[in-house]
Amino acid sequence: MSDEGKGRLVVVSNRIPLSKPPAGGLVVALDDALRGSGGLWVGAAEEVVETPRDHLVEHPADGYTKLSFDLTAADRNEYYLGYSNGVLWPLCHRRSDLIDFRPEYREGYMRVNRRIAGLLKDLLRPDDRLWIHDYHFLPLAHCLRELGVDVTMGFFLHIPFPTHTDLEALSQPEAFLQWMAAHDLVGLQSQSDVASFLAAIRRAPRGELLPDGMVSYADRRFRIASFPIGIAPQEFAEASVAIDGSDLIGPDRRGAKLMIGVDRLDYSKGIPHRLRGFESYLDTRGPDMPRATLLQIAPPSRSEILAYKEIRAELEQIAGAVNGKHAELDWTPIRYLHRNIPREVLAPLFRAADAAMVTPLADGMNLVAKEYIAAQDPDNPGVLILSRFAGAAEQLKSSVMVNPYDRSQMAEAIGRALTMSREERRARHVEARANVFEHDIAEWSANFLRALGDVRGPGLSVDAG
Numbered sequence: 001m002s003d004e005g006k007g008r009l010v011v012v013s014n015r016i017p018l019s020k021p022p023a024g025g026l027v028v029a030l031d032d033a034l035r036g037s038g039g040l041w042v043g044a045a046e047e048v049v050e051t052p053r054d055h056l057v058e059h060p061a062d063g064y065t066k067l068s069f070d071l072t073a074a075d076r077n078e079y080y081l082g083y084s085n086g087v088l089w090p091l092c093h094r095r096s097d098l099i100d101f102r103p104e105y106r107e108g109y110m111r112v113n114r115r116i117a118g119l120l121k122d123l124l125r126p127d128d129r130l131w132i133h134d135y136h137f138l139p140l141a142h143c144l145r146e147l148g149v150d151v152t153m154g155f156f157l158h159i160p161f162p163t164h165t166d167l168e169a170l171s172q173p174e175a176f177l178q179w180m181a182a183h184d185l186v187g188l189q190s191q192s193d194v195a196s197f198l199a200a201i202r203r204a205p206r207g208e209l210l211p212d213g214m215v216s217y218a219d220r221r222f223r224i225a226s227f228p229i230g231i232a233p234q235e236f237a238e239a240s241v242a243i244d245g246s247d248l249i250g251p252d253r254r255g256a257k258l259m260i261g262v263d264r265l266d267y268s269k270g271i272p273h274r275l276r277g278f279e280s281y282l283d284t285r286g287p288d289m290p291r292a293t294l295l296q297i298a299p300p301s302r303s304e305i306l307a308y309k310e311i312r313a314e315l316e317q318i319a320g321a322v323n324g325k326h327a328e329l330d331w332t333p334i335r336y337l338h339r340n341i342p343r344e345v346l347a348p349l350f351r352a353a354d355a356a357m358v359t360p361l362a363d364g365m366n367l368v369a370k371e372y373i374a375a376q377d378p379d380n381p382g383v384l385i386l387s388r389f390a391g392a393a394e395q396l397k398s399s400v401m402v403n404p405y406d407r408s409q410m411a412e413a414i415g416r417a418l419t420m421s422r423e424e425r426r427a428r429h430v431e432a433r434a435n436v437f438e439h440d441i442a443e444w445s446a447n448f449l450r451a452l453g454d455v456r457g458p459g460l461s462v463d464a465g
């Protein structure tokens with residue numbers, strides 16, 4: 001990718017795996033993508049500093065170059081926790097009620113985006129392609145254009161695009177579209193996100209849908225399309241058989257089927273709703289329905305933010321109450337782990353589970369859903385219970401689809417999954433597996449980069465590797 005005379009791929013995202021292994025959809029996906037294609041990846045340093053350096057710092061990496069920018073404690077508080085995760089995250093996940101507007105958050109967000117634009121201006125060469133990721137950097141391309149940078153710029157939003165009504169909850173909803181319009185290509189996860197984007201453009205006084213499928217906003221023309229993100233399924237499948245997941249789980253689940261949930265501890269993931277649905281299953285379970293243990297792995301995430309502290313307390317309260325009501329001497333119905341688990345352990349656990357519950361209230365894609373499918377034994381697969389509000393629902397249509405707000409529907413889905421015939425499990429799995437293996441992470445990045453090349457005309461060389 002850094003060949004002479006050939007544009008480099010420069011990727012920017014807030015999170016970059018410097019010392020810790022990847023956890024979270026974006027880093028898992030980009031690490032997989034860049035290992036295949038090479039290039040440069042720019043992201044935030046792990047420790048805050050008192051005074052940010054005026055240059056990017058290079059880190060050892062395997063297959064691609066990693067560069068970090070510095071953040072101060074104020075930057076982290078205002079740009080990352082405050083505006084990105086206290087305003088934009090709830091806005092995009094249909095939780096505008098949780099938005100915490102403070103002027104210093106927006107100022108900090110713009111300050112960091114402008115600073116990074118300055119650092120990138122020094123790094124970029126005219127034939128490079130810049131690929132910006134996620135809601136931390138909505139204004140970055142706009143800031144770069146203001147500095148006169150004219151490279152091809154693509155943007156991919158990993159989380160849902162806000163509905164028109166949600167956008168109105170922003171003090172300056174038009175800024176969102178103006179920032180998007182600074183790119184040559186905007187990629188979203190799902191068709192439903194594209195529909196939300198186009199609805200916002202249609203309603204904006206300065207927005208227009210052009211006959212050639214392009215979009216214009218104010219003085220800019222750009223393209224928008226959905227690029228559903230995938231995983232590296234082969235690697236995950238291999239990891240799932242390296243050890244036996246059943247051996248990892250202790251004995252206190254005698255006779256019980258195993259269900260698994262794996263999510264960052266985030267209110268968008270619907271974990272309390274999931275536990276309530278599971279509780280309903282246990283409450284209403286007849287004598288011919290199996291016992292079940294739900295292994296819920298939920299590592300800490302953004303724990304300085306009040307809404308995240310509250311969801312943790314809620315989860316602990318529900319898990320305690322359900323176990324208090326239903327546990328027996330040889331069986332604990334909910335096993336809850338509040339920590340990171342290496343992928344080499346997660347994959348065998350997925351394979352050992354009779355069903356997975358992936359039941360977010362809103363989610364851009366949800367990679368866990370795809371990882372669970374990749375980890376199954378095709379001959380005797382488990383069942384994916386999937387929220388219709390996950391982006392993955394547009395692809396994994398053979399899952400047992402649920403509305404996570406409906407407790408009795410969740411309970412019924414659990415019963416169905418745990419008693420499903422092997423024949424039906426196989427038929428559902430074959431369809432989902434084909435989707436996960438055909439539309440993998442390499443295809444995702446290749447499709448995006450091809451579209452990015454096309455949008456600026458044939459002069460640009462694009463090679464996703």
Ligand code: ADP
Nearest residue numbers: 023024025026028263299339340341366367368
């Ligand atoms: P998000 O990006 O919102 O966190 P995704 O489901 O798209 O959600 O991606 C989460 C990624 O993080 C998956 O690759 C998953 O395997 C990984 N992950 C989630 N929970 C854990 C955990 N407890 N330990 C390690 N990895 C995890």
Ligand code: F6P
Nearest residue numbers: 015024025026027134158159301
């Ligand atoms: O995939 C969505 C996302 O918000 C990524 O942008 C982010 O890296 C990941 O979830 C985990 O969140 P965080 O980086 O805040 O820990």
